[in-house]
Amino acid sequence: MPVRMQMEQLQRVARLCAALEWVTTCPDLDTKDAVLQLIGEEVSATIQGVIYAVESKGGGGAEMA
Incomplete structure (x- = not known):
């Protein structure tokens, strides 16, 4: 997933x-x-999408900690 798409997902979380408020x-x-409930589900799904994208690129792991 391109970084642009990841940023769009994170911006979506920010709007949610x-x-x-x-x-x-x-x-x-x-x-x-x-x-x-709806906001929680949307935030969770978006965050999971970003996590999956980062991990699929090999970006997950100890070096991110």
Whole structure:
């Protein structure tokens, strides 16, 4: 996966995190729970995609620690 695509995925996570600000002001608890679940799933999927891309290039491991 090109670095550009990885950056796009990370920017997507940043936008989702910004959505958390809206969630904190949402008065409806059911809506808040549903949106938090959705944001969590999206962030997790995006992060897993980046991790997979880095590891598939051989970039994972002790040298990244």
